[in-house]
Amino acid sequence: MKIDLAYGKSGLIVELPDDQTTVIEPDFLPGLPDELGAVRTALRNPVGKPPLRKSVAPGQKVGISVCDITRPMPNKTVLPLILKELEHIPPSDITIFIATGTHRKNTELELLSMLGEAPMRGGYNILNHDAFDQDNLTEIGLTKAGIPILLNSNWLKSDFKITTGFVEPHFFAGFSGGPKMIAPGLAGFETIMNLHDSDMINHPNSKWGITHGNPIHDSIREIATTSPPDFSLDVTINKKHKITSVYAGEIFEVHKAACEFAHSTAMKKVDTPFDIVVTTNSGYPLDINLYQAVKGMSAAHQIVKKNGSIICAAECSDGIPDHGSYREILKSKKNPESLIKMIESPDYQRHDQWQVQIQASIQLDSEVYLKSDNLSDKQIVEAHLIPAHDVSSKVSELLKGKYLNGTVCVLPEGPQTIPYLSN
DSSP states (O other), X not given: OEEEEOOTTTOEEEEOXXXXXEEXXXXXXXXXXXXXXHHHHHHHSOBSSOOHHHXXXXXXXXXXXXXXXXXXXXXXXXXXXXXXXXXXSOGGGEEEEXXXXXXXXXXXXXXXXXXXXXXXXXXXXXEEOOTTOGGGEEEEEEOTTOOEEEEEHHHHHOSEEEEEEEOOEETTTEEOSGGGGTXXXXXXXXXXXXXXXXXXXXXXXXXXXXXXXOHHHHHHHHHHHHSOOSEEEEEEEOTTOOEEEEEEESHHHHHHHHHHXXXXXXXXXESSOEEEEEEEOOSTTTTSSHHHHHHXXXXXXXXXXXXXXXXXXXXXXXXXXXXXXXXXXXXXXXXXXXXXXXXXXXXXXOTTHHHHHHXXXXXXXXXXXXXXXXXXXXXXXXXXXXXXXXXXXXXXXHHHTTTTTOOEEEETTGGGSEEEEXX
């Protein structure tokens, strides 16, 4: 069978044996027939809040938190409609915060592609959050677990705060969107580091699809409760990045509804694990670098046999990347076992260690191959992965050797589909 994998902007066709291959995808829902109308209706008929237009008074400073370039949030559709509801507020009184967390700042061209011409050229303030800028962070307290809550100072100064998010299963926070648009999105590094430390990542409930009882999401929700937004909008999307549902109003009611919808379409029960799992990182922009591609590996890890093989296809147009500490940490040890030992040592604390920890944990159970047109074999090997220049050929080779007459599963949309074993 021929299968179109979500890979970069153009996709990747692979050919796999019909009788040994199972394909698992999220339920495909067409985009809403009137996306603009649906978003406008949600903004004017929100849950637990007055309509957005009536909620903000002239003279108030408005802050809007939006996803960065690593998320396929349909900002070009959503943001102009929000701004239209705020047309009685001067653009100079509205700041659009790019919720980067610890990611790099987004370039001018990326911002234009994300937000569209009108928000970029309309006189609005555009601000890339910087988690490492101590001068623009304010501590507002501690969580019950003792995590210091440091948030973007300009965000905190906003009189009316709006979050906008894209909800999908998340590999350790349960689901994206909602309160994640505040922390880690607009949080300081110390807060983010505590949310992602090795104990948090190792907790059995820090996984796909769990929000309550998940210590990471519980803490994120607590931070959002300490400094709640005044209005929230979340959407779900399909593989064509079209909006399939939209919710607006009180942040926790909105996020709960979006998570329930995403769970019903993206979480798929599987009876038995597979010898080989082929996965992606959902194409561009989600497969922009290897750091992000760990999510696709994690999705595959849920259903691969012990000592099985994962083949991840991720374009990685932004490389490893060069920013952050992910690459440096990977190169600091010779194997995944040594990386885990280092990261779980009591005094170890480094930016991006959580991604390395999850990747290395996967590699303790499975061999992981990577297909990427933007990384050299040397770079892939330095990341402790195995180069795979052709996905179809690699699967064929494994089925003729290590897994004679074995089973194959394909996740064409990567972490847009989260399979889980029925037991």
